[in-house]
Amino acid sequence: MFCLGIEGTAHTLGIGIIDENGKILADVRKVYSPPLGKGIIPNEAAKHHEKNKEIVLKEALNQVNLEIDEIDGIAYSAGPGLPPCLSSVSNFANKLAKKYKKKLIPVNHMLAHVEIGKLVTKARDPIVVYVSGGNTMILGLVENKYRVFGETLDIPLGNALDVVAREMGLPMPGGPQLDELAKKGKFVNLPYIVKGMDLSFSGIVTACIKKLKEGVKKEDIAFSLEEVCFSMLTEVTERALAHTGKNEVLLVGGVAASKILQEKMERMCKERGARVFYLPQEYARDNGVMIAWVGMLFLKSKKIPKIERRFRARWRIEEVEIPWV
Ligand code: AMP
Numbered sequence: 347m348f349c350l351g352i353e354g355t356a357h358t359l360g361i362g363i364i365d366e367n368g369k370i371l372a373d374v375r376k377v378y379s380p381p382l383g384k385g386i387i388p389n390e391a392a393k394h395h396e397k398n399k400e401i402v403l404k405e406a407l408n409q410v411n412l413e414i415d416e417i418d419g420i421a422y423s424a425g426p427g428l429p430p431c432l433s434s435v436s437n438f439a440n441k442l443a444k445k446y447k448k449k450l451i452p453v454n455h456m457l458a459h460v461e462i463g464k465l466v467t468k469a470r471d472p473i474v475v476y477v478s479g480g481n482t483m484i485l486g487l488v489e490n491k492y493r494v495f496g497e498t499l500d501i502p503l504g505n506a507l508d509v510v511a512r513e514m515g516l517p518m519p520g521g522p523q524l525d526e527l528a529k530k531g532k533f534v535n536l537p538y539i540v541k542g543m544d545l546s547f548s549g550i551v552t553a554c555i556k557k558l559k560e561g562v563k564k565e566d567i568a569f570s571l572e573e574v575c576f577s578m579l580t581e582v583t584e585r586a587l588a589h590t591g592k593n594e595v596l597l598v599g600g601v602a603a604s605k606i607l608q609e610k611m612e613r614m615c616k617e618r619g620a621r622v623f624y625l626p627q628e629y630a631r632d633n634g635v636m637i638a639w640v641g642m643l644f645l646k647s648k649k650i651p652k653i654e655r656r657f658r659a660r661w662r663i664e665e666v667e668i669p670w671v
Pocket residue numbers: 477478479480503504505507508519520521522525599600601602603604605630631
């Protein structure tokens with residue numbers, strides 16, 4: 347069996363093809379880059395996807411030497427994401443499925459990040475810490491749904507790091523730069539904000555900017571910012587482990603590349619007899635393979651999810667029923 351997956355929730359248009367054993371057969375990506383110094387412009391990103399969809403599809407099929415007739419299902423990222431991008435990708439998937447009489451599988455983008463992480467790292471039943479430029483969530487499978495144990499109440503952690511780094515005049519993305527600076531820093535006091543199982547970063551960012559203006563050394567701010575934010579994240583992750591009795595942690599998303607975060611999580615997990623898994627950056631980024639893999643999991647379980655509309659810009663992961671547990 348083969349499943350083709352189309353990702354296009356934001357900047358990346360990706361098409362991947364995977365077989366029923368999780369062997370990755372094709373992976374083509376084209377990334378829209380916004381004008382210098384600007385954020386993503388949704389309509390421009392959608393135009394990028396429209397312009398490139400046929401090219402990316404052709405390249406993906408060429409990589410495996412398959413005809414589209416030999417594919418069993420067409421999966422696509424149906425949300426959450428930017429509406430113009432979701433509209434473009436869902437229409438494309440819909441047309442392909444109709445034209446070639448294939449099963450059409452709407453896939454939740456967050457779920458795809460989690461499942462590709464499990465496939466690549468071989469983690470079995472982890473607490474997933476998803477920390478990227480756009481998301482901060484602590485997730486775990488309970489019965490047949492991924493529950494959100496904790497999440498950010500305001501800005502995502504990667505975004506918080508980038509805002510502080512930008513104030514320091516560091517090049518983007520800021521996370522790796524802060525990681526470097528932090529090695530030479532010492533601790534200055536910053537607010538530590540955990541509310542129940544949720545996290546808040548915007549007050550910490552404001553405090554960092556204030557300290558920067560008062561002349562506190564960049565190194566000290568970098569060190570303290572990471573120390574505080576990563577400790578908050580580790581605290582909530584530990585409680586999710588304790589609550590569920592799970593013994594694996596899977597780190598996904600761009601911020602998971604931080605050595606300082608990895609060491610903190612490792613120390614906590616060692617004390618609990620748990621294991622930490624890291625997703626290589628290649629698969630932490632948005633890609634079509636992760637969509638194809640979730641499509642394949644649905645195909646194999648013979649339960650294709652239905653959504654009322656073609657896409658849902660605010661689709662939460664805990665709304666998806668997981669039939670493969
Ligand atoms: P993503 O949205 O998953 O592409 O992740 C991008 C985010 O990861 C940006 O906010 C980066 O600053 C952050 N990031 C990347 N590498 C590191 C690192 N080594 N340490 C901390 N943050 C990082």
